[in-house]
Amino acid sequence: MPNNNIFKAHFQMIDYDVVITIILTTLLILILIAGITISFFMVSRQRANQQIELTRARLKYEKELRKVEGELSEQLMQHFGQELHDNIGHLLTCLRLEVENRKLDNPQLCEVLKSADHYLEETSVQLRLLSRSLNTDYLANIGLNEAIQLEVDRQKNLKKFQIQWEHNYSRNEIDKDQELIIFRIFQEVVNNAIRHSSARNLCILLKDYPYFELIIKDDGCGFKVQETLDSLRSSGLRNIIKRSEIAKINCKIASSPGHGCTYILRKDQEKT
Amino acid sequence: MLQVIKESFILFVACGVGGYSFKELNGFLKISCFQVVLGMVNYAGARAVTIYQKSHDLPLNNQWVFNIYILLECGLLLWAGYVYFNNKRAGRYIIAGFVIFLVIYVYQLSKQGFLLFANYAFLTEGIVTVSIYIFILFGSVVKRQPPRRIKPEFWLSLGLIMYFAGNVPYMGLVHYFQKLSADLNTLLFYFITDVLGNLRYLMAAISFWLYAKQ
Numbered sequence: 001m002p003n004n005n006i007f008k009a010h011f012q013m014i015d016y017d018v019v020i021t022i023i024l025t026t027l028l029i030l031i032l033i034a035g036i037t038i039s040f041f042m043v044s045r046q047r048a049n050q051q052i053e054l055t056r057a058r059l060k061y062e063k064e065l066r067k068v069e070g071e072l073s074e075q076l077m078q079h080f081g082q083e084l085h086d087n088i089g090h091l092l093t094c095l096r097l098e099v100e101n102r103k104l105d106n107p108q109l110c111e112v113l114k115s116a117d118h119y120l121e122e123t124s125v126q127l128r129l130l131s132r133s134l135n136t137d138y139l140a141n142i143g144l145n146e147a148i149q150l151e152v153d154r155q156k157n158l159k160k161f162q163i164q165w166e167h168n169y170s171r172n173e174i175d176k177d178q179e180l181i182i183f184r185i186f187q188e189v190v191n192n193a194i195r196h197s198s199a200r201n202l203c204i205l206l207k208d209y210p211y212f213e214l215i216i217k218d219d220g221c222g223f224k225v226q227e228t229l230d231s232l233r234s235s236g237l238r239n240i241i242k243r244s245e246i247a248k249i250n251c252k253i254a255s256s257p258g259h260g261c262t263y264i265l266r267k268d269q270e271k272t
Numbered sequence: 273m274l275q276v277i278k279e280s281f282i283l284f285v286a287c288g289v290g291g292y293s294f295k296e297l298n299g300f301l302k303i304s305c306f307q308v309v310l311g312m313v314n315y316a317g318a319r320a321v322t323i324y325q326k327s328h329d330l331p332l333n334n335q336w337v338f339n340i341y342i343l344l345e346c347g348l349l350l351w352a353g354y355v356y357f358n359n360k361r362a363g364r365y366i367i368a369g370f371v372i373f374l375v376i377y378v379y380q381l382s383k384q385g386f387l388l389f390a391n392y393a394f395l396t397e398g399i400v401t402v403s404i405y406i407f408i409l410f411g412s413v414v415k416r417q418p419p420r421r422i423k424p425e426f427w428l429s430l431g432l433i434m435y436f437a438g439n440v441p442y443m444g445l446v447h448y449f450q451k452l453s454a455d456l457n458t459l460l461f462y463f464i465t466d467v468l469g470n471l472r473y474l475m476a477a478i479s480f481w482l483y484a485k486q
Contacts, residue, residue, distance in 0.1 A: 018445070019460070025441040026464050033434055036406070040413040047414060 066246055074136045074180070081134030084127055092124050122157075129154040133187070136180060144179040145169045148186060148206060155202075160194050161218075167206040173267060174212055181247040182214060182265060185240050189263050192236055193218045197261060212249075212267040219260040225253050280315050282470040286477040287312050293484030301483055303352035304428055307345060308476050311469075314341040335389035339381065342390065346373050346397040349432070353404040356425070369400035391446045398436035398443075405429040424482040431475030435468045 099117055103110050132138050132150055139147045145167055152165050174182070186204075193199045197220025205215040228234045229241075237253070240263070244251035250268050255261035290297075290305035297305060314337060321334040347370065354366045377393035384390075412426035442449075442464045449457040 019456070022441045022445065022460065023463065026438045029437045029440065030434060033430070033437055037409065037413070037430060040410055044414045 063246075066242060070181070070243070070246065077134040078136045081131040081136075081138075084134070085131035089124070089127055089131065092120065092127065096120050096124070126154065126157060129157070139180055139183055140176045144174065144183055145206065147179075147183045148204065151183075151187060151190065152204065155190060161199055162201045164201065164203045166204070169206045169208045169212075173208055178247045178249065181243050182249065185243050185247075185251070185263075185265060186214065186216065188236055188240050188243075189216045193220060193261075196223075197221055199260065212265075214265040215262065217260065217262040222255045222257045222259045222261055224257065225255050279466065280312070282473045282477070283308070283312050283315060286473040286480070289477040289480045289484075293480050296484040297480060298483065300352050300356040300425065301428070301480060303348055303355060304476060305480060307348040307352065308473060310341070310344055310348060311473065314338070314345075317341075333387055336387050339386060339390050339393075342394050342397055343377060346370065346401070349397075349401050350404065353401075353408065356408055366404060369404065373397050373400055389446065391443050394443050395440060398440060402433050402436050405432050409433060424479040424486070426479075427475040427482070428479035431472035435472040438468045439465055 096117070099113055099120065103113055103117075129150060133147070133154060142150070148165070148167070152163050155161070156163055190202070193202060193216075197218050199218035199220030201219045203215070203217040205213070207213050225237075229237060240253075241251055244265060248267070250264075250266045252264040252266070253261070254264070286308045290308050294302065294305055318334040318337045321337055322332060324330075325332050325334075350366050350370050354363050357363070357366075373393065373396045376396040377390055380390045380392050406429075408425055409429040412423040412429065442460055446457065449460060
């Protein structure tokens with residue numbers, strides 16, 4: 001490093017301007033680089049904000065879409081339920097009357113038509129229960145407790161599995177829309193148990209103290225939850241999660257191969 | 273000895289951090305680490321030449337060491353850029369940049385001789401390097417993925433850009449200053465090139481450290 005005296009001596013000899021210009025130009029370039037870097041950061045932030053806005057808009061759109069989908073499917077089920085009740089139910093009643101008439105006209109046919117009559121009655125009961133479980137207005141009126149009771153009765157009649165059903169629910173925390181969504185989730189869970197799990201026992205617990213909780217547990221074959229969710233064949237499971245998000249209900253699915261499956265629908269205090 | 277340590281402390285640190293975290297580094301940073309080691313070798317070589325010349329009463333001139341160094345340095349920095357972008361289009365531009373540098377380098381050395389520092393070749397190296405590393409800087413800032421932490425490449429490329437761009441005014445006139453006053457030239461070298469060099473290697477060390485920490 002040269003000492004200051006040398007620097008001073010030479011500094012007097014040469015043109016100040018050139019040295020100062022060099023140093024200032026260097027500083028200016030460094031400031032420009034800093035400016036460019038800062039502008040990069042600003043662009044980055046702007047991009048991030050745009051992305052957040054875009055994601056928000058997409059989420060809102062998806063939420064709306066899901067809501068519309070839900071409403072549509074509810075309407076469809078309502079319509080289907082009403083048609084079952086009014087049209088098919090009516091036809092079945094006519095058929096039963098016809099059978100009764102034939103029995104009255106020909107008493108010797110009573111024994112022959114006994115089993116047909118029995119199956120007709122069974123079909124009517126099943127149809128009535130099914131049409132009720134599809135009827136949105138009916139479900140909204142009777143409440144979640146009764147709706148699940150209805151479904152439990154229907155499943156008991158089908159004799160697919162043994163059902164243990166406990167409830168302590170007074171409908172304080174959950175509104176009608178949430179109840180309907182929870183009931184549809186319940187139907188999906190039961191449907192999954194029938195179709196995929198080969199379960200023999202189904203345990204259902206509904207309570208609302210200290211917080212709302214619906215637990216559905218089966219003793220079927222079970223599955224790997226994350227693996228199934230990642231696969232393409234899990235639309236039912238994803239539907240359950242999506243519906244629970246719409247209803248602002250925490251949904252927990254616990255299962256492993258050979259150990260059955262447990263669904264816990266819970267309304268956390270902070271979600272209210 | 274104290275002078276040597278004082279001047280090359282940051283370079284030592286960068287070499288140490290680079291060597292320590294070398295296994296964890298990606299291809300781009302590994303080549304950059306080689307470049308830092310090369311910088312260290314260049315510094316040691318230039319010092320050794322000066323000491324030899326002093327001890328044998330020869331005229332002091334280690335500029336030819338820097339002529340060798342800038343050729344290797346430019347090659348390594350552009351190779352690192354090529355590895356970073358890893359696509360043919362960027363590769364073509366990088367090769368074109370290196371060819372331009374080589375043309376200027378050969379032309380200047382053939383004109384002025386090997387013993388005088390090829391400052392225009394250095395400026396060309398600076399232009400080519402800055403124009404490549406500005407894209408790396410941009411990518412490291414703008415194309416961040418969540419959780420939006422600053423990428424380690426940011427510090428390395430910022431250091432290089434500051435070093436090369438900041439050196440342009442001084443290096444353009446380095447021979448003029450040498451003729452005007454060798455001592456003043458040395459002083460400006462310490463003021464500009466040395467300070468920016470330390471900043472560059474400090475940022476390289478930060479890059480290596482951050483990448484290894486990830």
